[in-house]
Amino acid sequence: MGNYYQQELECAPREKIKAIQDEGLVKTVKKVYENVEYYRKKMDEKGVKPEDIKSQEDLYKLPFLTKEDLREAYPYGLMAEPLENCVRIQSTSGTTGRRVVAFYTQHDIDLWEECCARAIMAAGGTNKDVVQVSYGYGLFTGGPGLNGGSHKVGCLTLPMSSGNTDRQLQFMTDLEATIICCTPSYAAYLAESIYERGIRDKIKLKAGIFGAEAWTEEMRQDIQDKLGIKAYDIYGLTEISGPGVSFECEEQTGMHINEDHFIAEIIDPDTGEVLPEGSVGELVFTSIDKEAFPLLRYRTRDICVLSREKCSCGRTHVKMSKPMGRSDDMLIVKGVNVFPSQIEQVLLQKGLTSNYQIIVDREKNSDTIEVLVEMTSELFSDSVGEITAKEKDVVAGLKSMLGIYAKVRIVEPKSIIRSEGKAVRVIDRRNLYKK
Ligand code: DLL
Numbered sequence: 069m070g071n072y073y074q075q076e077l078e079c080a081p082r083e084k085i086k087a088i089q090d091e092g093l094v095k096t097v098k099k100v101y102e103n104v105e106y107y108r109k110k111m112d113e114k115g116v117k118p119e120d121i122k123s124q125e126d127l128y129k130l131p132f133l134t135k136e137d138l139r140e141a142y143p144y145g146l147m148a149e150p151l152e153n154c155v156r157i158q159s160t161s162g163t164t165g166r167r168v169v170a171f172y173t174q175h176d177i178d179l180w181e182e183c184c185a186r187a188i189m190a191a192g193g194t195n196k197d198v199v200q201v202s203y204g205y206g207l208f209t210g211g212p213g214l215n216g217g218s219h220k221v222g223c224l225t226l227p228m229s230s231g232n233t234d235r236q237l238q239f240m241t242d243l244e245a246t247i248i249c250c251t252p253s254y255a256a257y258l259a260e261s262i263y264e265r266g267i268r269d270k271i272k273l274k275a276g277i278f279g280a281e282a283w284t285e286e287m288r289q290d291i292q293d294k295l296g297i298k299a300y301d302i303y304g305l306t307e308i309s310g311p312g313v314s315f316e317c318e319e320q321t322g323m324h325i326n327e328d329h330f331i332a333e334i335i336d337p338d339t340g341e342v343l344p345e346g347s348v349g350e351l352v353f354t355s356i357d358k359e360a361f362p363l364l365r366y367r368t369r370d371i372c373v374l375s376r377e378k379c380s381c382g383r384t385h386v387k388m389s390k391p392m393g394r395s396d397d398m399l400i401v402k403g404v405n406v407f408p409s410q411i412e413q414v415l416l417q418k419g420l421t422s423n424y425q426i427i428v429d430r431e432k433n434s435d436t437i438e439v440l441v442e443m444t445s446e447l448f449s450d451s452v453g454e455i456t457a458k459e460k461d462v463v464a465g466l467k468s469m470l471g472i473y474a475k476v477r478i479v480e481p482k483s484i485i486r487s488e489g490k491a492v493r494v495i496d497r498r499n500l501y502k503k
Contacts, residue, residue, distance in 0.1 A: 070188045073186040073189045077328045080328070090122075132352065132366075134367050144362060148362055163395055170310075170361050171361045183217070185217040191300045191320070198246050214311060223247070233258065233261050246273060248276045249277045255278050255295075256287060278303075285502075301315070319381055323388050324385040330353045332348065332352070346374070349476075351391075354409070369394045369395045371392045374389075411470075419444070439474055441479065460476065462478075
């Protein structure tokens with residue numbers, strides 16, 4: 069039987085979970101209606117009052133919330149607590165301008181870190197473990213979330229943050245880290261570096277907790293074989309708290325959603341209709357016990373399936389499959405959320421055309437992104453030197469917009485294939501989503 073952080077809640081009978089969800093939902097709806105004008109307006113527009121929501125069977129009556137709402141309400145428009153009660157913000161990576169910002173009270177931080185503690189214990193973690201946290205720290209939720217979870221379990225925590233592979237490997241071997249938390253692509257890169265350096269026998273890892281981006285079963289197998297560990301998936305998003313919204317147990321057949329904190333629905337991304345259990349659709353979350361930033365029916369844009377099949381680990385919380393794709397065009401490149409529209413904005417700002425193509429690939433387990441853009445007729449007559457200077461200028465513009473390096477190639481007019489219907493803006497050669 070499993071290793072739990074909060075066994076009573078993680079393995080609670082369904083009726084108990086439903087009771088917790090119903091109570092939390094009613095409370096949260098009332099709270100946001102009374103304290104957040106943005107919600108009040110949205111609910112009034114839909115003609116729904118807090119009294120109409122008596123249990124999760126009434127959830128469908130509430131309006132959806134999207135990333136656009138969060139951007140519109142930026143920065144404080146959705147905060148449900150007075151500022152003096154809030155202690156932290158986190159934010160999504162890579163977007164300039166109107167970012168998505170989430171707020172936390174101390175209660176919200178505790179709740180989030182407890183979810184991460186559950187994930188660490190589900191991966192076999194105890195207070196005897198040395199946990200190396202190699203997700204980025206800062207506005208990104210990966211580092212702070214797993215760091216907090218590791219503290220709660222009582223593990224010795226190495227707050228490495230991302231990058232600097234030499235230093236990562238030195239600490240990993242010197243301190244004999246037993247659990248590593250990072251993106252799956254970085255885990256694969258670390259595995260390769262360990263072999264290159266011939267230090268495999270110095271590695272004491274037993275488990276890895278990998279998420280923040282899509283990864284395949286083949287990648288899991290490869291990382292497990294190379295490092296001799298069990299590799300666990302972890303899912304989450306900044307808007308809902310961060311990593312740990314759901315996590316894998318030893319069965320490795322999907323991620324348990326922390327249902328005592330979040331209600332999950334699957335909807336048809338085109339019509340918004342709630343789909344029956346077992347359907348593939350867009351995942352929607354409602355938080356039921358967050359104070360500062362409770363979100364009702366937040367559309368994640370992640371496509372997946374939920375399963376209530378009994379799990380051998382003893383946990384009763386519903387499981388979600390690995391995300392199978394997105395219902396919008398967001399890409400995750402080097403752990404950074406990238407929208408093609410941001411790239412287009414930079415190209416147009418720099419006087420280029422909107423005939424472009426984005427090619428995402430993976431070389432040596434590291435994501436690469438290349439932007440091909442057709443030159444304008446004015447540029448066509450320019451010298452090679454001028455074109456190279458323009459490319460560099462766009463590289464700098466993209467770096468400042470996205471925070472990552474993207475290769476830029478200015479190509480001849482009309483050389484990017486035109487499609488009959490929707491333009492094919494993105495070619496993702498990584499094939500990370502299972503079809
Ligand atoms: O990526 C939070 C996180 C940090 C999760 C560390 C796991 C580990 P955001 O930057 O807001 O938050 O990005 C959220 O990333 O909607 C998914 O599309 C994607 N994503 C997150 N985890 C997974 C996963 C963090 N395990 C967006 N598999 C989400 C596939 C994932 N995609």
